[in-house]
Amino acid sequence: MIKDMLENKRTVSFEIFPPKKDGEFKAVFEVLDALGRLSPDFVSVTYGAGGSRSGKTIEIASYIQNTLGIDAIAHMTCVGSTKDALLSVTQALREKDVTHILALRGDRPRDMSDEQFASRAFAHASDMMDFLRENTDLCMGGACYPEKHFESFSMESDLNNLKKKQDAGAKYFISQMFFDNDYYYSFLEKAGKKGITAPICAGIMPITSAKQLGTTITLSGSSIPKALSDLVAAYGDSSEDMRKAGIDYAIRQILDLRENGVNGIHIYTMNKAKMAAEIMAAL
Numbered sequence: 394m395i396k397d398m399l400e401n402k403r404t405v406s407f408e409i410f411p412p413k414k415d416g417e418f419k420a421v422f423e424v425l426d427a428l429g430r431l432s433p434d435f436v437s438v439t440y441g442a443g444g445s446r447s448g449k450t451i452e453i454a455s456y457i458q459n460t461l462g463i464d465a466i467a468h469m470t471c472v473g474s475t476k477d478a479l480l481s482v483t484q485a486l487r488e489k490d491v492t493h494i495l496a497l498r499g500d501r502p503r504d505m506s507d508e509q510f511a512s513r514a515f516a517h518a519s520d521m522m523d524f525l526r527e528n529t530d531l532c533m534g535g536a537c538y539p540e541k542h543f544e545s546f547s548m549e550s551d552l553n554n555l556k557k558k559q560d561a562g563a564k565y566f567i568s569q570m571f572f573d574n575d576y577y578y579s580f581l582e583k584a585g586k587k588g589i590t591a592p593i594c595a596g597i598m599p600i601t602s603a604k605q606l607g608t609t610i611t612l613s614g615s616s617i618p619k620a621l622s623d624l625v626a627a628y629g630d631s632s633e634d635m636r637k638a639g640i641d642y643a644i645r646q647i648l649d650l651r652e653n654g655v656n657g658i659h660i661y662t663m664n665k666a667k668m669a670a671e672i673m674a675a676l
C-alpha cells in the first residue's frame with residue numbers, strides 16, 4: 394500500500410501524463426520503461442479534467458502496475474463526470490488491478506457552461522471521495538496546496554477543506570509544486586495543527602526551460618523565489634544550461650527537504666526520463 398510506504402520509509406515517486414496526441418502515445422511507453430529502470434516507489438498518471446481521455450490514463454496506469462510491476466496511482470477528476478461515468482472508470486481500473494487513485498475535483502473545462510458547472514454531480518473532491526468510499530474499495534489520495542488553492546480565500550479555509558478530504562477517506566496527499574521549501578514546512582505545521590495525519594508527499598517540478606515559468610507555473614499559482622527567477626534570467630537563453638541549472642535547483646530543494654525530515658518526494662517528470670535519471674543519480 395502506498396500509504397504504508399509513505400508512512401514508513403523515504404520514497405521517491407514520479408508523475409507522468411498521457412500525451413495529448415494519439416501519434417505521441419506510443420513513445421510514452423519508452424519513457425515509462427526508462428522511468429521504471431530508476432525504481433521509483435510509485436508512479437502517478439494524470440487525467441484530463443473532463444475525463445474524455447480516461448482510457449489513456451487507465452492504459453498507462455495498467456502498464457506501470459502490471460508490466461513494470463510498480464505501484465501505479467491513476468488520477469481521476471470529477472468536475473465533468475456523472476456518478477455512472479466515474480464508476481465505469483473505477484471498474485476499468487479494478488479490472489487492471491490498479492487500486493490506487495488520486496481523487497481530484499479538476500479545473501472547470503473551458504467548454505462547460507455555468508449551468509453545467511452549477512449542477513455538477515460532485516462539487517468538491519471530498520464529495521467524490523465520499524461516493525467512492527461507499528461504492529468501491531479503492532485506496533484514495535488527494536491533492537493539497539502549500540500556498541493554498543487559488544480559489545480559497547485563506548489558507549485556514551483551504552486547510553479545513555483538506556481535513557474534509559481526510560475525513561472522506563484520503564489516505565495520503567500529494568502537494569502542488571512549490572519552489573520555496575519554507576512554504577512547505579509552514580504548510581506541514583499548519584496541517585498538523587488542523588489534525589491532518591495522512592502523509593503529505595512534496596511535489597517537485599524541475600524547471601528546465603524558461604518557457605515553463607510562463608505556462609505550467611502560472612496555472613499552478615506557485616510563487617517563484619528570487620533565486621529561481623535569477624537563474625532563469627541568467628540561463629534562460631541557453632536551453633542546455635537552463636536545463637542543468639533547473640535540475641540542480643530541484644536537487645537542492647529535495648536534499649534540503651530530506652535534511653529536514655521530509656520522506657515523500659513526488660517528481661513532476663513532465664515525461665522527461667533523462668531529467669528524472671539525473672535527479673535520481675544525484676540523490
Ligand code: FAD
Pocket residue numbers: 438439440441442468469470495496497498499500516517518519520536537542543544545550551552554555557558567568569570596
Ligand atoms: P478540491 O479539493 O475540491 O478543492 C478545490 C477548491 O474547493 C479549494 O479551494 C478547496 O479549498 C475548496 N473545497 C474543497 N472541498 C470543499 C468543501 N467540502 N466545501 C467547500 N469548499 C471546498 N487536474 C487535472 O485535471 N488532472 C490531473 O491529473 C491533476 N492532477 C493533480 C495532481 C496534484 C498533485 C495536484 C496538486 C493537482 C492536480 N490537478 C489535476 C489540478 C486540480 O484538479 C486542480 O488544482 C483543481 O482546481 C482542484 O482540485 P482538488 O482536487 O484539489 O479540488
